[in-house]
Amino acid sequence: MSQAPQRSALSGPALVRLLARLGEADVAESTQSLADRLSQWLGWTDAIALSSALSGGPPAVAGGARPFGRAEEDECTRVRRALVSSIAGDALFASSRRRGTVPTPRNAAMNAPTNAPMNAPRAPARASALLDVSPQADYAVFRQRYLAFQQSMETAIGTLRGRLRALLATQAPALARLAVVDAVMERALAERERSLLGAVPGLLGGHFERLRNAERRRVAELEAVEAAEAAEAAEAAEAQDAARSAVIQAARATASPGHAAAPAPDAWLDVFRKDMQSVLLAELDVRFQPVEGLLAALRAC
Known part of the structure; x- marks a missing residue:
């Protein structure tokens, strides 16, 4: 039996590995060195500025230096925590359960009109009615929020x-040179x-669309099961065959036990939010x- 090829483990930052997984892409490790990659990214004016910063005389240290202390550490921690909290606490990422109850076949039946005939056949709730019920089902909303977070991170950092x-x-010539190099970079x-x-x-x-399409396929499969069950129920009612109806009911309970435990309609959207x-x-x-x-450089001085 042939086996599906295994994707090679990708090293590097968590962002790269996460995007490769979500994009279902088999990303190959780069064979280029850091210096070679930077040479492709830096223009000739940038290269001249970087060379001057590295090979020129050490910059003069500004007078009135104050030592590196706890205040800078605390400020960096505060900025990072604030950005993390804004991402973790954003209302757009609240799960469907926190947003409120989403209609399901069970509570739809409970909310049906009470004046319906007792023996009237119950129309099954269509599975397609459970898809895209969230106002955040449009990716444009998520895209705009992501861009806003990127702007906040870029400005604060x-x-x-x-x-x-x-x-x-203000600390030492070597550190002043590092400051110049960092500004150039x-x-x-x-x-x-x-x-x-x-x-x-x-x-x-792309990840959003793949999740939504998978949910649509699941809904289509549920609709096919519902249509088959409705046809069986109609046939049994027309034949007035109690024994046959009992057999159908037993087969239904055996063939589709997952109805009651079907995933929530917005489960795919909760996965995307996370x-x-x-x-x-x-x-x-x-x-x-x-x-x-x-x-790290300031701590070492």
Whole structure:
């Protein structure tokens, strides 16, 4: 028996591994070194600025230096926690259960008019009525929110990074040089970073569609079962065959025991909400790496 090929384990940041999994893509490891990759991303003016920062004389240290202290550590922690809290607590990511009850065949039957004839055949609730009931089922809403989070992260982390560079420039010549190098790298890579991270909402859009299409297939299968059961019930009623009806009922209970435990209509959307949160938090980790590097340098001085 042939087996499906196993995807190779991908190393690297959690953001890359998560997007590869959600995109169902088999991403190969890059064979290029970091220096080779950077050479493709840096323009010639950026390369000249970086070379000057690395090979030129050490920058003069600004006077009136104040030592690195707890205040900077606390500010970095506060900014990161605030961004994490805004992602974790956003109302758009609340599960369907927290948003309220979604109609199901059971409570739809409970809400049926009470003046219906006692012996009238009960019309089955169509499974298609349970799809796309959430007002957030349009991906455009999620896309706009993701872009807003990206803007918030870029602004807050950029401000923090600038403050840490300013403090580095007052400590020692070597740290002042590091501050210059970091400023050059931020300017040189800003456009490339926006381009790469700007593609994330599109990748999430594909994941959203795959989840929704899988739910539609599930709903179509439920509708096929409902139609078959309705046809069997009508045939049994016309024949007035009690024994046959009993057999059909027994077969129905055996053939479709999963009706009562069917997934909630918005379960696919809850999966997407959780995945989008995970991607945002992984992107935050990537964006915070330069800040962590500057903090490490300040701690070492």
